[in-house]
Amino acid sequence: MERTNVGIVGMGTVGAGVARLLLDQGDRTARHAGRTLWLKRVVVNDVAKLRDVELPEGLLTNDLMTILNDPDITVVAQLIGGLEPARTIMLQLLESGKDIVTANKALLAEHGPELFDRARELGRSIAFEASVAGGIPIITNISQCLSANQIESLRGILNGTSNFIVSQMEDRGADYSAAVAEAQKRGFAEADPTMDVDGTDAAQKLAILAHLAFGARVHWSEIPRVGIDTLDPADLRYAKELGYRIKLLAIAQLDGLLELHVSPTLVQIGQPLAEVREAYNALSVVGDAVGRVFFHGLGAGQMPTASAVVADLIDTAVGRTGLTFQTLQLWSKQEARVTMGEHSSVPGRYYLRFTVDDTPGVLAEITGVLGRHQISIASVIQHEADGQIVPLVIMTHTATEGAAAAAVTEIDQLACSRQPSVRMRVLD
Amino acid sequence: MERTNVGIVGMGTVGAGVARLLLDQGDRTARHAGRTLWLKRVVVNDVAKLRDVELPEGLLTNDLMTILNDPDITVVAQLIGGLEPARTIMLQLLESGKDIVTANKALLAEHGPELFDRARELGRSIAFEASVAGGIPIITNISQCLSANQIESLRGILNGTSNFIVSQMEDRGADYSAAVAEAQKRGFAEADPTMDVDGTDAAQKLAILAHLAFGARVHWSEIPRVGIDTLDPADLRYAKELGYRIKLLAIAQLDGLLELHVSPTLVQIGQPLAEVREAYNALSVVGDAVGRVFFHGLGAGQMPTASAVVADLIDTAVGRTGLTFQTLQLWSKQEARVTMGEHSSVPGRYYLRFTVDDTPGVLAEITGVLGRHQISIASVIQHEADGQIVPLVIMTHTATEGAAAAAVTEIDQLACSRQPSVRMRVLD
Numbered sequence: 001m002e003r004t005n006v007g008i009v010g011m012g013t014v015g016a017g018v019a020r021l022l023l024d025q026g027d028r029t030a031r032h033a034g035r036t037l038w039l040k041r042v043v044v045n046d047v048a049k050l051r052d053v054e055l056p057e058g059l060l061t062n063d064l065m066t067i068l069n070d071p072d073i074t075v076v077a078q079l080i081g082g083l084e085p086a087r088t089i090m091l092q093l094l095e096s097g098k099d100i101v102t103a104n105k106a107l108l109a110e111h112g113p114e115l116f117d118r119a120r121e122l123g124r125s126i127a128f129e130a131s132v133a134g135g136i137p138i139i140t141n142i143s144q145c146l147s148a149n150q151i152e153s154l155r156g157i158l159n160g161t162s163n164f165i166v167s168q169m170e171d172r173g174a175d176y177s178a179a180v181a182e183a184q185k186r187g188f189a190e191a192d193p194t195m196d197v198d199g200t201d202a203a204q205k206l207a208i209l210a211h212l213a214f215g216a217r218v219h220w221s222e223i224p225r226v227g228i229d230t231l232d233p234a235d236l237r238y239a240k241e242l243g244y245r246i247k248l249l250a251i252a253q254l255d256g257l258l259e260l261h262v263s264p265t266l267v268q269i270g271q272p273l274a275e276v277r278e279a280y281n282a283l284s285v286v287g288d289a290v291g292r293v294f295f296h297g298l299g300a301g302q303m304p305t306a307s308a309v310v311a312d313l314i315d316t317a318v319g320r321t322g323l324t325f326q327t328l329q330l331w332s333k334q335e336a337r338v339t340m341g342e343h344s345s346v347p348g349r350y351y352l353r354f355t356v357d358d359t360p361g362v363l364a365e366i367t368g369v370l371g372r373h374q375i376s377i378a379s380v381i382q383h384e385a386d387g388q389i390v391p392l393v394i395m396t397h398t399a400t401e402g403a404a405a406a407a408v409t410e411i412d413q414l415a416c417s418r419q420p421s422v423r424m425r426v427l428d
Numbered sequence: 429m430e431r432t433n434v435g436i437v438g439m440g441t442v443g444a445g446v447a448r449l450l451l452d453q454g455d456r457t458a459r460h461a462g463r464t465l466w467l468k469r470v471v472v473n474d475v476a477k478l479r480d481v482e483l484p485e486g487l488l489t490n491d492l493m494t495i496l497n498d499p500d501i502t503v504v505a506q507l508i509g510g511l512e513p514a515r516t517i518m519l520q521l522l523e524s525g526k527d528i529v530t531a532n533k534a535l536l537a538e539h540g541p542e543l544f545d546r547a548r549e550l551g552r553s554i555a556f557e558a559s560v561a562g563g564i565p566i567i568t569n570i571s572q573c574l575s576a577n578q579i580e581s582l583r584g585i586l587n588g589t590s591n592f593i594v595s596q597m598e599d600r601g602a603d604y605s606a607a608v609a610e611a612q613k614r615g616f617a618e619a620d621p622t623m624d625v626d627g628t629d630a631a632q633k634l635a636i637l638a639h640l641a642f643g644a645r646v647h648w649s650e651i652p653r654v655g656i657d658t659l660d661p662a663d664l665r666y667a668k669e670l671g672y673r674i675k676l677l678a679i680a681q682l683d684g685l686l687e688l689h690v691s692p693t694l695v696q697i698g699q700p701l702a703e704v705r706e707a708y709n710a711l712s713v714v715g716d717a718v719g720r721v722f723f724h725g726l727g728a729g730q731m732p733t734a735s736a737v738v739a740d741l742i743d744t745a746v747g748r749t750g751l752t753f754q755t756l757q758l759w760s761k762q763e764a765r766v767t768m769g770e771h772s773s774v775p776g777r778y779y780l781r782f783t784v785d786d787t788p789g790v791l792a793e794i795t796g797v798l799g800r801h802q803i804s805i806a807s808v809i810q811h812e813a814d815g816q817i818v819p820l821v822i823m824t825h826t827a828t829e830g831a832a833a834a835a836v837t838e839i840d841q842l843a844c845s846r847q848p849s850v851r852m853r854v855l856d
Contacts, residue, residue: 021576021717032575034755129573135718137573144748145557145565147460148449148738272700272724289449289735290563293725296700297718307717310576318755320572320748327462327746 002035004317007067007098008042009089010080011060014103014130015042016053017306018077022313023056033314041067064089068096075316077309078102087111094124099321101312103130103305109204109220112211112331120332125325127312132205133158133281135304136297137311142213142285143328149287151213154252155427158205160279160299161196162228162248164188166264167277170236170245176229188279188300199225199248199262206250206260211330213285214258215337224343225262235353235422238381238393239266242351245274246424257341266351266426272296273427344402349378349426351395352404354411355419358390362416366392369414373407375399389418395426430463432745435495435526437471437517438508439488442531442558444481445734446505450741451484461742469495492517496524503744505737506530515539522552527749529740531558531733534623537632537648540639540759548760553753555740560633561586561709563732564725565739570641570713571756577715579641582680583855586633588707588727589624590656590676592616594692595705598664598673604657616707616728627653627676627690634678634688639758641713642686643765652771653690663781663850666809666821667694670779673702674852685769694779694854700724701855772830777806777854779823780832782839783847786818790844794820797842801835803827817846823854 006022008015022029022039029037042059043066067073076098080086086107093100100119102108108115108131119126129139133156142151157163161183168179180197183189195201200220207220228248239246244266253259267274272294276282281299286292298304315321356362367377381393396404408423434450436443450457450467457465470487471494495501504526508514514535521528528547530536536543536559547554557567561584570579585591589611596607608625611617623629628648635648656676667674672694681687695702700722704710709727714720726732743749784790795805809821824832836851 017717025576025578028578029576031757032571032755135721137569137721140568140573141565143460144743145568145739146735147742148453148457148735150453150456270703272703275698275700275703287735289445289731289738291726291729291732293563293565293723295721295723297721301719303717304719307574307576307715310717311573314575315572318751320751323746323748323751327460329459 001030003038004033004035004075005038005040005073006313007040007073007076009064009067009076009078009093011042011044011051012079012081013302014305014309015077015079016051017302018079018309019053019055021306021310029310029314033317035317037313037317040073041070043067064092067098068092071097073098075099075101075313077313078104079309080104081106083107083110087115090115091118094119094122097122097124099125099316101127101309101316103128103309105131105204105208109207113333116331117333119325125316125321127316127321128208129312130305130308132208133283134297134299134301135307136281136283136295136299137308138209138283138295139212141295142209144324146285146287146290146293149289151285151287152254153286154209154213154283155273156206156209156250156283157247157273157276157281158250158299159196159202159248160281161189161193162202163276163281164279165197166228166231166246166248169231169233170240173233175233176231197229198227202248202250202262206252206262210252210258210260212328214252214254216258216340217336218260218340223260223262226264228264231264232422234391235424238353239351241381242379242395243269244426245269247273247276249273249427253346254338258338259341259343259346261343264424266424268427271427344400344405346401347398348401349396349398349428350404351424351426352393352408353422354392354394354417355389355421356392357416357418358385358388359416363392365414365416366411369410370394370396370407373399373403375403375407429458431466432461432463432503433466433468433501434741435469435471435501435504436467437492437495437504437506437521439470439472439479440507440509441730442733442737443470443505443507444479445730446507446737447481447483449734449738451481457738457742461745463745465741465745468501469498471495492520495526496520499525501526503527503529503741505741506532507737508532509534511535511538515543518543519546522547522550525550525552527553527744529555529737529744531556531737533559533632533636537635544759545761547753553744553749555744555749556636557740558733558736560636561711562725562727562729563735564709564711564723564727565736566637566711566723567640569723570637572752574713574715574718574721577717579713579715580682581714582637582641582711583701584634584637584678584711585675585701585704585709586678586727587624587630587676588709589617589621590630591704591709592707593625594656594659594674594676597659597661598668601661603661604659625657626655630676630678630690634680634690638680638686638688640756642680642682644686644768645764646688646768651688651690654692656692659692660850662819663852666781667779669809670807670823671697672854673697675701675704677701677855682766686766687769687771687774689771692852694852696855699855772828772833774829775826776829777824777826777856778832779852779854780821780836781850782820782822782845783817783849784820785844785846786813786816787844791820793842793844794839797838798822798824798835801827801831803831803835
């Protein structure tokens, strides 16, 4: 049987999972690839470090040149996180003739154009299924399985850490910091979870999907984003009372113009996205031919991510990745196929919570401001106050993002307003 | 730009959808394929028949030879239903050097070994994404995206007609025949829906998935199957009272041995499969690395199915299908990679409904029989009777299929038993 020699650079959690699949499941990968995938070299920083996979003698080294200078190694799983040295190593690997498989979403979101252009120039490929939604094969599904469609919308729960934290807050009534601590204890959040909880990670993944599905040329940092790090348990309770759950959604909507954003959003209970619990990820994709397709699975973790990396290694060894890569024009110098819309003109329904003085005329004053901004009200919750200050929850009919933002800013400046108000989108 | 000439044989609903995508969305297919997909010929039985797509002059013919003898046409969407002449035409197409895309699941389930062997001998490919679950790209997901996994189980709602009928019965309290009439009126059921409602269609799809995911060599007719055509609205009501919905599930479970069956099954409300409504399809797939991945989408209909066919046409034109086809060994003469288990030894929980005399000692008599068959009881519903006959609903703990069947047969022969009892599996 023919053999494809594989290298791994970086042996963290995912790398160990990939090595384990390659070493323990050789029959399986060979059957699917029609050739042996032979793990020939693993490059790490520190060869002495203990790892949760047993590697055969002589595989492990800290010398990248053993891969770069070995023409027999044709495919490399580049599993180093962060931007540098990951970027430099990827360029070196491409220049030495390797096809790449990577899970590094931050690197692609930041340096995609440079890396993909270089790969195309060199006739090489970069596969990146594991970079978005872990075990859910959303990259292949969008770029290949749904290729007969114009994708019209994507709605995703793409950050498992955030979803776990919000689920904890909802199910156990935990406040934000207690939920973060629980997520850290259970291994679902890093010591510094900032990039996960502030929407950065989801925005980076959304940027990759937007390039793929819409031919957008947007940089992740241009995507308006709000995280869950300021979420108040009170809003989870009000949402539930209204029949909703709050989820950190990454949304792409094509409606002539393309609109992208990441934000905590109210999703009606019973809708599939509302029922995504714990650290799971999910995507709801609408194509003009296929209609709505919904995907749900583990978005992170050693073996789900390794599953995606090894599928990419097989695709690359078989030759499918090379064929796909040529047609994708991903992050190419070609012009964007789509024009970005103004975030402020995007329509949507809103959940608003005001904290106001419990005095006569306040409701009239607030609804007056909303009315002047052409925002009509769908429902109101005001429970009896147990003090001088009362929370007022309003669900609006469809308004623009700009009008909703302006109205809330104006209301926050009223004398009756006692705390900055809360504004969240409601999924249609 | 290079051009791949495409033929279509058969212009029913799906064929018209495929033609529309190829004719109207040429830019889109060209972008994904890196070449133009050019619809060069459409072969039908009756050229005079009115169709819901406008074809350019000269495309339509009733002469298959115009495709067989045209070496420029390299890929053909073979969209004739049924076994003959579909089988003969497919062999002719392969022999004249065409790669095939098909949606004909019955043909593959019946003649897969012959057709796939012939395609391999001739160095051609057969793509069949549209044959199972319509718009859900389950074939590519199993054979490519999840290729790093040993699939451990598949649970699918694969027949949209049955799901629509059961949803109608549940939501509207309709009886079976009224629900069938509604499904026919809305275009979700054919004039003769037998193959859909008796489990045949789901078993054929399950056979295809079992070949793909487990290397099974099972013929669909060997798969134990029960349809929804004898479903009683009373059981939907009892199931709901117990917190379940009834779904026609196609199940493959690998537990050393492989077990396959199709049957109405109680699924706990809140579980994703329980929430699949109307004519939707869904699959829950467990892989040993990826964990559980859930897919939901339209399992039939013109454009969802056309979406799958055109994705296959693109994959075939790009060359991906050829690469995949070589490694799949699907329906090959190779031995099965898996041994089939005995249906009777499969463990499971059961919903049992007995219709019995409302006399003292009956509950003891029935539970006595269950006990002798080592079947222990999880819960019982017996409402007050309004006559001499009373329904008795029992949920069991885990028992084998064989023990449950034997116990029910024995109970049906008791003097107190007034109607054949109902026995359905409960999903764990």
